[in-house]
Amino acid sequence: MADLEAIKEAVSKGRRKDIVPLVEAALAEGVDPHVIINDYMIEAMKEVGARFEAKKIFVPEMMIAARTMQEGLEVIKPHIEGSGSSGKKLGTVVIGTVFGDLHDIGKNLVVLMLQSSGFEVHNIGENVPPETFVEKARELGADVVGMSSLLTTGDPHVKATVEAIKQSDIADKVKVICGGAAVTEKFALETCGADGYAPDAAGAVKVTKELLGLA
């Protein structure tokens, strides 16, 4: 009997050595790959996110959990593609660091957490001008655009980016979320007119789900 709870635990504890044989065993027994992903792996990452939010675990523990999940997904992928049914995506997120700012650590963590939660995430890098946010969001059919800003001097760029999206033809199609050390909730929502604010990577997953009506 496949031990699905062990898969969940391997992800949440970040046991990379265990994940591949556990997933292989489950697949060999004919467990639906989508059940493994949605009911166990993503559930595990939800718990990880909550523990991180509660400051019970640290960044490396969150990263190794996400990495463990990715390794499990690699094993599952051929089985999903072979069956013809693509894995269901919660939505498409385009994310980058605003113009003038090259910081990527926090943003990349958000990418990892969103991917692990079932979103299709396009990381468009750092030092991204407002018009590039708009172009990429349009091209990739984004449901959500996320931007990160660490430098206090980035405030005008955050505002300009939110405004560029809100004034564009895709304004009705995308929700805009701001985060990063320089951004406060008040600044993001009131000054810039963003739809959401996230204080950290776990918060980013939460607010993304809320804005898409998935929470």
Next chain:
Amino acid sequence: MHTRISSHSQEVIIGPDQPVVIIGERINPTGRRKLAAALEAGDMALLKEDARRQVEAGARILDVNVGISGADEAALMRQALAAVREVTDVPLCIDSADPKVLAAGLEVYEGKALVNSVNGEEAKLKEVLPVVAQYGAAVVALTMDDRGIPNDVDTRLAIADKILNEAARLGIATEDVIIDPLAMSVAADDQAGLTALTALARIRDRLGVNQTIGASNISYGLPERRAVNCVFLAMAVMNGLTCPITDPTIWEIRRTLLLADLFLGRDEFAMNYISAYREQFPEDD
């Protein structure tokens, strides 16, 4: 190699045979809402207090950054430099992302300032280095360029080399370029500490220049950040860090750097360490 930074009345010598020079980092509104609000209101009291406390805690140079959005940063920089001067004579490090602000500060600065910072980006080289040359200042140079922050040591060394060449072409002496080989979070990449430490050692051995580093990135996302920063700083000093930009009002950090000096034979009879200890823990008699 010695880098000399001065005010109208004081000179600080940075070099591998000298005690570590602490560049005080506190005058910077990034992540300090209170200071940002005070600066926005033109209130210099907190800034002066930060200046005074850091010098008392052993800072030999003070970094001055007034980058808040929506303000006239050039005017604010001049105001801040004047305010710092009311409380201390130590040399200053003029810190801004905007070359025009750097120029505005240098124009009124008396002595040889340090400028923070240039990096390998083409635009930065073109805009910042001429200003540094014009005012005969020294400059902090970050080992990143238009491609971002390189993960490997070789590219960081190559960028340092490129900046030094460009500086030399404009008449800026090699000793007036202080390299920052960039410490990144070890929580996000467990090789980041090794990369930074190896970069420090290779830049010291190959280029011989003084080096600074913003150490607090290294501990992002880990428990006991202060302790993490201190251990990294000690190892970094061993590998060629000569003038960290850090907060000496945190005793653990000051103590770490004093002990690093002592272990490297730069503190005769341990007097610097002992007198700092007495200041920190005065006998109540």
